[in-house]
Amino acid sequence: MGKAIPNRSEDYSLWYNELVKKAGLAENSPVRGCMVIKPYGFAIWEKMQDILDKMFKETGHSNAYFPLFIPKSFFSKEANHVEGFAKECAIVTHYRLKNDEEGKGVVVDPEAKLEEELIVRPTSETVIWDSYKNWIQSYRDLPLLINQWANVVRWEMRTRLFLRTAEFLWQEGHTAHATSEEAQAETKQMLEVYADFAENHMGLPVVKGIKTESERFAGAVETYCIESMMQDGKALQAGTSHFLGQNFAKAFDVKYATKEGKEEFVWGTSWGVSTRLMGALIMAHSDDDGLVLPPKLAPIQVVIVPIYKTDEELARIAELADSYTKELRSKGVSVQFDKRETHKPGWKFAEYELKGVPVRIAIGPKDMENGTVEIARRDTKEKQTINQGDAVGFVYNLLDEIQQNIFSKALNFKKENTHRVDDYETFKKVLETKGGFIYAHWDGTAETEAKISEETKATIRCIPLDQKQEEGKCIYSGKPSKGRVLFAKAY
């Protein structure tokens, strides 16, 4: 039988769409731009949530929940914030339906118009800062370190499963601090948490940086981000962390009394990652046979497939499989023994490869005779025959090795597709022929940034945190520049 999904090289975009659907991660919903996250896809998201949630708790944050609906008036309190989100808000105007008098189903009851319209949150700064006004009185109430797991809605023109959907799931952290320094330290700390998660759990190497003014979050003083590279060379922003200064404190009148009894506005941060990470995970590692999941995020880390003819054979294989399952589970490894009779082994191999299960153990009659099992790894597709007694230890180590290998493969890819460029012609040429990340000098003006993005479709992804001081000339204007910034075409 033929392959389940198209090749990356033929049509990257189609490959992605098909993979998401065929691997059972998500599908389109009856509502335009929204998606149904299917059990397998949601299981991966839950793993991400578990790990991140732990990291947030370890850094002192608590979870809370704020409402989905935000009074329209809240939005207008922070000028930049409204401007940033006004164009993509869903608005609730009525609260009741009634039967159509002409018998054509239900209609909105015009009698039931809301006094004040409600905005479905595109992000929760406003409603949260409105609460903070009441929660914060004195320096003793600070810092306030809150996170929420929620859905948000941004009415997007063009959507793609996981990468950009009208409704998406995310976490948003919102903190308040006594000093600017403390808030800035929080902003950077959370950026580090995201980078750590991306690299060490998702196997996704990132560039940490600061957004230019034009790419900054609406209402922030400074936006930090992690940028990652997908296999088509395009950049994907995997997480953001914002230093809000006193913007929201002033807009919502959130003040605290200092030790000295003076009244001051508090300093804020917000930071988030979303189900977009699913898109990053898929596009960074997967291949033409399907998903490739890093073991730390794989809902099933090891699958055991029996190969047999008779019930007696199956019974003996099952005995071995059950002992492996028990032993591996006691080490915290998630194992599935697939003894379904409805599918053949070959079918199962292909299916688990499509789903990105990191390790497969096949046990057949020959193995039972020789005292061996066949162990296959998803990332390299290598197979090895291992003595039955060594299998558990081997698999346990292999999971680590796969996690490492997936990361270093992505890291190498990123290195190979990162270029340093010193003139505009070369810049355009590299973008056209190779793509990837380009480090180049920029004069620091929004005009130049806009021109470059207009002419080449590449944007400044960030000013890298590890930027080296280096005298140079802006590739576009020729004006002096003190360091290189990261350009790329982006998702």
Added chain:
RNA sequence: CGGGGUGUAGCACAGUCCGGUUAGUGUACCUGGUUUGGGACCAGGGGGCCGCAGGUUCGAAUCCUGCCACCCCGACCA
């Protein structure tokens, strides 16, 4: 929201130009048998308001009008 494309069985598509048998193929599904170390094979079977609503016609998947949905390309965005 502008340009282009596509809507036919769960999925992928043919048939539409040029109207005329009972709307077809692959796959998936059900039954029986043989199979089982990389998506098995044979036989039989079920499944369609041909996107929706009008219109033209003796007759519409096919022609006309309107609407809707999805995909691709642009403008906007995590």
